[in-house]
Amino acid sequence: MTTYHREVGPYEVRLATEADLPGARGVMLDTFYHEFGYGYRPEWHADVVDLAGSYLVPERHALFVATKGDEVVATTGVRSTAPSSPPHPAWLAERYPAGPTAQLFRVYVRPEHRRCGLARALVALATRFVADTPSYERLYLHTDTRIEGAEPFWRSAATEVYDNRDGDPISFQTVHFEIPLGR
Numbered sequence: 001m002t003t004y005h006r007e008v009g010p011y012e013v014r015l016a017t018e019a020d021l022p023g024a025r026g027v028m029l030d031t032f033y034h035e036f037g038y039g040y041r042p043e044w045h046a047d048v049v050d051l052a053g054s055y056l057v058p059e060r061h062a063l064f065v066a067t068k069g070d071e072v073v074a075t076t077g078v079r080s081t082a083p084s085s086p087p088h089p090a091w092l093a094e095r096y097p098a099g100p101t102a103q104l105f106r107v108y109v110r111p112e113h114r115r116c117g118l119a120r121a122l123v124a125l126a127t128r129f130v131a132d133t134p135s136y137e138r139l140y141l142h143t144d145t146r147i148e149g150a151e152p153f154w155r156s157a158a159t160e161v162y163d164n165r166d167g168d169p170i171s172f173q174t175v176h177f178e179i180p181l182g183r
Helices: 018-036 042-049 051-056 090-095 118-132 150-157
Strands: 005-008 011-015 062-068 071-079 101-109 138-144 159-163 174-179
Touching (some): 005 118, 011 118, 018 042, 018 062, 018 071, 042 051, 051 062, 051 071, 062 118, 071 118, 101 118, 118 138, 118 150, 118 174, 138 150, 150 174
Parallel strands (some): 101 138
Antiparallel strands (some): 005 011, 011 062, 071 101, 138 174, 159 174
């Protein structure tokens, strides 16, 4: 077993392999359609179409999965990508430039597997991966606080950088965070 592996009850949390990609893609697409309600959007989700090229091939990128038996039930990814401006403020993209910034993506857990510690275990492994990669200086993420449980989870694991909520129930209610690397 590698450093990026842990058991959580009946689940295995680890780096993804090529064989995990169809299951990981399924978790992501189901989240877009069933949880977020807006479905697949190519301008936001190109990485999901090419998971290998986005997460497995680039040396400083990674995809982590939680599995129960042969089923992928949760995901998270790490990429060296700055937050996009727009829609995010230019100062935020400048603070978190691609290269020294790792960004956390796709922290999704199938509803029937929630409250089992999988998101926390995935984020812990992703954070360790970023901390172990000397060229990364920080780990950034943003979340839509309209998603049930997202805000309290991230407040328990990360430090708020910027609250961009405007109260509009139709638009994204984004809060930006940084996860300490503990180096």
